[in-house]
Amino acid sequence: MEELNYKALLIGNGVFQKDPHNLPELKGPKNDLCILEKTLSHPQVGLFSPENITTLLDQPRSAVTENIEEFFNASSRDDQLLFYYSGHGLLDTFNHLYLCVADTKTTSLISTAISDEVINSMIRQATSCRIVIILDCCHSGRFKGSIPDNLRGEGRFVLTSTRTRELAEDASDLDTPSVFTRYLTEALLSGEVDTNRDGYVSVNEVYDFVLDRIVQETKQRPQRKFDDTVGEVALGRSVGQRKRPIGKKASTRKQRPKLNVSVTNIEIDDVELDEKLPNETIDVFNEGGGKLDWTVECEQDWVKIEKHAHYFVMCLSPQPGINRARVLVRDKGSGGSKRIQVKVQVNKESRAPILSLTDKSIDFGEVSLNSQRPSRSLRIMNDGGGNLDPSISACDNWIEASIRGDILEVEVDTDRSGKRSGRIMLETNGGNAEIPVSVHVGEGPVLSVRPTALNFSKVPAGTKDTKSVEIRNSGKGEFNWNFKKTGDFFSVSRQKDNLSVSLNCKTPGDHNGAIIITSNGGEKTVPVHAEMDMPELPNIGGTWYAPGAIVEFSGSAGHYQYSDMNGMGIVVGQGVAQQTGNTLTMQGNHMILGPYSAVLTVKGNKMTGMASIQGQKAPLTLQRGSVAGGNNIWDMLGQFF
Numbered sequence: 001m002e003e004l005n006y007k008a009l010l011i012g013n014g015v016f017q018k019d020p021h022n023l024p025e026l027k028g029p030k031n032d033l034c035i036l037e038k039t040l041s042h043p044q045v046g047l048f049s050p051e052n053i054t055t056l057l058d059q060p061r062s063a064v065t066e067n068i069e070e071f072f073n074a075s076s077r078d079d080q081l082l083f084y085y086s087g088h089g090l091l092d093t094f095n096h097l098y099l100c101v102a103d104t105k106t107t108s109l110i111s112t113a114i115s116d117e118v119i120n121s122m123i124r125q126a127t128s129c130r131i132v133i134i135l136d137c138c139h140s141g142r143f144k145g146s147i148p149d150n151l152r153g154e155g156r157f158v159l160t161s162t163r164t165r166e167l168a169e170d171a172s173d174l175d176t177p178s179v180f181t182r183y184l185t186e187a188l189l190s191g192e193v194d195t196n197r198d199g200y201v202s203v204n205e206v207y208d209f210v211l212d213r214i215v216q217e218t219k220q221r222p223q224r225k226f227d228d229t230v231g232e233v234a235l236g237r238s239v240g241q242r243k244r245p246i247g248k249k250a251s252t253r254k255q256r257p258k259l260n261v262s263v264t265n266i267e268i269d270d271v272e273l274d275e276k277l278p279n280e281t282i283d284v285f286n287e288g289g290g291k292l293d294w295t296v297e298c299e300q301d302w303v304k305i306e307k308h309a310h311y312f313v314m315c316l317s318p319q320p321g322i323n324r325a326r327v328l329v330r331d332k333g334s335g336g337s338k339r340i341q342v343k344v345q346v347n348k349e350s351r352a353p354i355l356s357l358t359d360k361s362i363d364f365g366e367v368s369l370n371s372q373r374p375s376r377s378l379r380i381m382n383d384g385g386g387n388l389d390p391s392i393s394a395c396d397n398w399i400e401a402s403i404r405g406d407i408l409e410v411e412v413d414t415d416r417s418g419k420r421s422g423r424i425m426l427e428t429n430g431g432n433a434e435i436p437v438s439v440h441v442g443e444g445p446v447l448s449v450r451p452t453a454l455n456f457s458k459v460p461a462g463t464k465d466t467k468s469v470e471i472r473n474s475g476k477g478e479f480n481w482n483f484k485k486t487g488d489f490f491s492v493s494r495q496k497d498n499l500s501v502s503l504n505c506k507t508p509g510d511h512n513g514a515i516i517i518t519s520n521g522g523e524k525t526v527p528v529h530a531e532m533d534m535p536e537l538p539n540i541g542g543t544w545y546a547p548g549a550i551v552e553f554s555g556s557a558g559h560y561q562y563s564d565m566n567g568m569g570i571v572v573g574q575g576v577a578q579q580t581g582n583t584l585t586m587q588g589n590h591m592i593l594g595p596y597s598a599v600l601t602v603k604g605n606k607m608t609g610m611a612s613i614q615g616q617k618a619p620l621t622l623q624r625g626s627v628a629g630g631n632n633i634w635d636m637l638g639q640f641f
Helices: 027-038 061-073 106-112 116-125 179-189 203-217 632-637
Strands: 003-014 054-056 079-091 097-099 131-137 156-160 199-200 223-227 234-237 258-259 266-273 278-287 293-300 304-308 311-316 323-331 337-346 354-359 363-367 373-381 389-393 399-404 407-412 418-428 432-444 447-448 454-460 465-473 481-486 492-497 498-503 509-519 522-533 542-546 548-558 559-566 573-582 583-590 594-603 605-614 616-623
Touching: 003 061, 027 054, 027 079, 027 179, 061 079, 061 116, 097 116, 097 131, 106 373, 106 432, 116 399, 116 583, 131 179, 156 203, 179 203, 199 203, 203 223, 203 234, 203 278, 223 278, 258 323, 258 337, 266 354, 278 323, 293 304, 311 337, 354 432, 363 373, 389 399, 399 418, 407 418, 407 432, 447 509, 447 522, 454 465, 454 498, 465 481, 481 492, 498 509, 559 583, 583 605, 594 616
Parallel strands: 003 054, 003 079, 079 131, 131 156, 266 337, 363 432, 454 522
Antiparallel strands: 079 097, 156 223, 199 234, 258 278, 278 311, 293 323, 304 311, 323 337, 354 373, 373 407, 389 418, 399 407, 418 432, 447 465, 465 498, 481 509, 492 498, 509 522, 542 548, 542 616, 548 559, 559 573, 573 583, 583 594, 594 605, 605 616
């Protein structure tokens, strides 16, 4: 287990700005993400490194879908993935689940919420063989809802806060998590869950812990669904058994067990002849005291049963026509029994697929010029049997269309005003469809930039220069813009409707950068270029004079050696000098007074600056051709000769 990479994507949404009336604010999601992230990365029990946990709170659909797709696409076979959601969950008339996000509108679920089919299409891209899905989602108000059967697949472990059509409670106040997530994290932290003593807390062990406690507190029934899974999947490490809290004593009163099951009726219609049904997992739990000792049996041979400690799995192999069965679950003691009715109707003949669409056309209405690309969706449905296998064969170049599961998503460009009409050609095994697409792009602001590029040409390094970029609205309406830059050889400042661009670079060579201007009227990039030459250095080689001293420089290209001589021409010191532009830095050593230094500015046949020796500073002037005047440090040195 330790060789696996554990990665988690945790999504929560409690505020729904676009539809607050139908999607009231939830207290739990913010706290759910916080407590689950801390638990998964807990130093003792956590299997997930903090850097492998991504949390998204109150984000719009575009950001959430992008992160989900990236999360599953980036997986490898050595990854175990955990996908978690807390928030509002809605079911449409086709029993599809939608996870609601910040910009969801209940009147436009397909295009503003995230459907189970979209999630499944992303999960199918994952290379990982171990995927755990945990959903704590709601229908409305402070209640949370369920997941339909079609959100599961090969190699997936699914845990949900309730069963179908059942409601669950949100957090009781602003600072607590929801009931389901609270018990989920408690299962990982409690130390009571590692029943097989293998050192890990598995999905099954977590579920058993959560189920017992939620039934006692709320009477809701969490669900688990496993599809073609082998062995156990760990969610955390075990930290050992926890002692009974002080002051609490186990009740000595004998209580009778009371058997119950997670579902009492299973009805599946319209099954194709060659369709393989997924296994049905039925949980068995005790709502009373004592201990259950239960059995399960079924007389029909098309129902095969695999019994486990707290649940059983039914494998269904029905024949054409109507198949009925009764499954009896009973306690050997006094816990009672439950009967589960099973009905499966299998079509007697294979049916051809028949294409059907929720909408026959897509009209975006009026949108603003250069606004963010709008998105619309419709559902591709099969009114027959078999598989549609839909594909897009052709569409206009201003239309971008993609298929995720049974959802057709469409976006259009807004870079040109006027009315546009186009089409999408949809081909399926159940027939083809031509879907008209229309949009009216109204007049709006248009970003105009002059010049379109800045070139500072070839200049000496250290040169100061400033140019201006003009920002204008060549369209209509309110215009808003901003900017950012790449490259550190220049600076940019905003001045009303202009950008002031200042060159500031001392490094020779070619330099390239850009100014990116974004606005509600489009985006423009202005390339910036400068070629810096090394400035020509004045040659200081030769003899320079100061009162009572002579300095002889030898060398070139800014690197010199020099000798200090007194008025008699006797060498009394030596050193090196480094020339950068018009600045000369000297480091030398005097025979008597020791190390000294100087920084001078070179201008023609004269150098002026400051020198220091033994903590004292004095002005220094060197001059070609004659003795320089004024007091300087060589006067100090001359006192000794």
